[in-house]
Amino acid sequence: MSTVENPAAAAERQQERKEPTFVFTEKQVAEKSELARRFLETRARQNGTVLKSNNFLVKRFYNIDHNTYLDGALSAKTKELMGLVASACLRCDDCIYYHAIQAYRLGAPRAEQEDSLNVALVVGGSIVVPHLRRAYELLEELYG
């Protein structure tokens, strides 16, 4: 019996992904924060409209998106905070809300959210500030 492993298989294994454990449900988040509740509700309704169209590529994209934030070489929490940085840099309020909520659900303390937003602020500049302001409103409701 050989112990030699195919390098490609090894790499794939090393990147094993698994579903993370959430500390809070979406429902709990919605009860805690009115801003989060409204966002999650609108998002769910609109995703319903998208998914009803049953578009093959959209479904594939949603699937790959889901896989990106699973526990892997980096934890799901770290990657949701990275999603937050990317969203703030690219200045998408809905995306900021989504990733801040996910990071919260995965147990990220407020200081980690702020540290992440600081990276986005310095990389992205003052154009990020209006989004930072709205992000802090959410953080205030989630952690306040």
Add this chain to the structure above:
Amino acid sequence: MSTVENPAAAAERQQERKEPTFVFTEKQVAEKSELARRFLETRARQNGTVLKSNNFLVKRFYNIDHNTYLDGALSAKTKELMGLVASACLRCDDCIYYHAIQAYRLGAPRAEQEDSLNVALVVGGSIVVPHLRRAYELLEELYG
């Protein structure tokens, strides 16, 4: 009498532009979709404010913008769908609404709008998704 044509003149001719034929009027679109109606109304009111200022360069820009989407080497419909792709990639909801409505008015079926949005989604990534969701809400009202 020479049949030889100046190459520059030939190129220009080859690019002849003409006004496309719309299948639907803006009014018909507004009657079909509440989202479209509100968008078109706000846009008309705000454009009134802009044009009242009679700014030379704004008027010139609006003119060149109008010329871009006429029937030419590519059909007006194809170019409105390209405008949709560009708008979704650059993540401008108003622009997405505008070009999706124009493509609809020029007879583009829903599947072509979705195919165009897929190009934008794959080129532009998940940051496009919130705009995709809002675009599908409009498509649902226009074609549903």
Add this chain to the structure above:
Amino acid sequence: MSTVENPAAAAERQQERKEPTFVFTEKQVAEKSELARRFLETRARQNGTVLKSNNFLVKRFYNIDHNTYLDGALSAKTKELMGLVASACLRCDDCIYYHAIQAYRLGAPRAEQEDSLNVALVVGGSIVVPHLRRAYELLEELYG
């Protein structure tokens, strides 16, 4: 006694910054324009939430941001108009509102605001147009 000056000191001196003199207060702007009033109010409330968190880097960033628009090699007014150009190019409505209001408070006539927006329109393209429309609504209230 030497008259020779250190070149670095000279450069620093040459860039001396000082607070500009405003022609109008924020309160006067808010009384003139309802759009400005609502923007300034929301901004003040949200900044309160941000500053309550007392985040060291955010405070540092706000400080450097403040220093950027002081009178220097270029006047504060010119730099606020540059902030307007940058904001319109990067398509941030809140930033457009902020810099247009600041330029107004520093005495910029409407024609200078329009000239600035034209630079943004030509550099940034038709994707800037929806923001241009909203900017003109504000200009109409401020100067109308």
Add this chain to the structure above:
Amino acid sequence: MSTVENPAAAAERQQERKEPTFVFTEKQVAEKSELARRFLETRARQNGTVLKSNNFLVKRFYNIDHNTYLDGALSAKTKELMGLVASACLRCDDCIYYHAIQAYRLGAPRAEQEDSLNVALVVGGSIVVPHLRRAYELLEELYG
């Protein structure tokens, strides 16, 4: 036996994708244009490095990307031209080169490439011009 079809299945069917027929091979393009040859060569070498890492999500993304440009509701050629518009708007020279070459390989005449670039120019503004210049250098070699 029912002739009623599931609406979701119908939608999926309607979106059937198939590999397009290319008029030119990559090799023929490389022989025609030195700019294209160098681009394709660098791209192939770098993709080799990427794929060697055997990263699950990268492979999935490459796969969805490939599927996006197949013949579907819109032809592969139209979607490659849309990719060109998106690339020029987002100002990525490599992406511009890639999609212009693909559109060429699928038989798009030069006038269609120029019409597509015009949409990108008007939507994206003068910031697109340096990329337009480099795109025309390639078009000149491919069609000249």
Add this chain to the structure above:
Amino acid sequence: MSTVENPAAAAERQQERKEPTFVFTEKQVAEKSELARRFLETRARQNGTVLKSNNFLVKRFYNIDHNTYLDGALSAKTKELMGLVASACLRCDDCIYYHAIQAYRLGAPRAEQEDSLNVALVVGGSIVVPHLRRAYELLEELYG
């Protein structure tokens, strides 16, 4: 004889544009700075390729672009510096070079160029820094 003027005509008149007076020719700039020389040379060659195609919309866009930076409500110099801010924010090296050279040709001192770049740096964030570095290399050659 009426002294009443049409308001639209008045606005148009108020925006009269005229060609600015340059302090330096492009040739002088090219002799002063090797970086500028290479940029101007490549730009001229590539623009030759673009203009040879005689594309109606490209020519119109180039025309409107030219008109944007004429002396008007704001001076040509101020608007070239605004073009520099926009270019640095949107991170286009060629555009940065172009507008920095134009501002230099119109007599802008180095401190004004740096003040403009500071607005871009603060608005656009650290992602602007690599472009700032390359801009300073040019400034060093032009003013050093």
Add this chain to the structure above:
Amino acid sequence: MSTVENPAAAAERQQERKEPTFVFTEKQVAEKSELARRFLETRARQNGTVLKSNNFLVKRFYNIDHNTYLDGALSAKTKELMGLVASACLRCDDCIYYHAIQAYRLGAPRAEQEDSLNVALVVGGSIVVPHLRRAYELLEELYG
């Protein structure tokens, strides 16, 4: 003697920043990777030109930028990887190189760099791919 602490002081303390410990020096990185060596060399030379101008705001910005990536609520390594995500999303090759090198110097394994790049790829879309390719060339030299 009171044990009650001012909340603002508490927040500030919680965000204490300190210099991280690097596993590798820049010199070691430059010896390992030719791509890194050339990047670091050009960057050092250009930063010399920038700093020679002694611009107050640039120095302040560089200072705040340095402070952003210190060990804090999140580790320096995590924040450098976040800087990598932001850089890849915003498509800045120099920034990608810089943060990938910093993360390497702080001991991030290759799998963490790839996981970070995947977040950027999914958020930013295929427009990120050319930058991903160049990032993998660097990773290959650093970790290969």
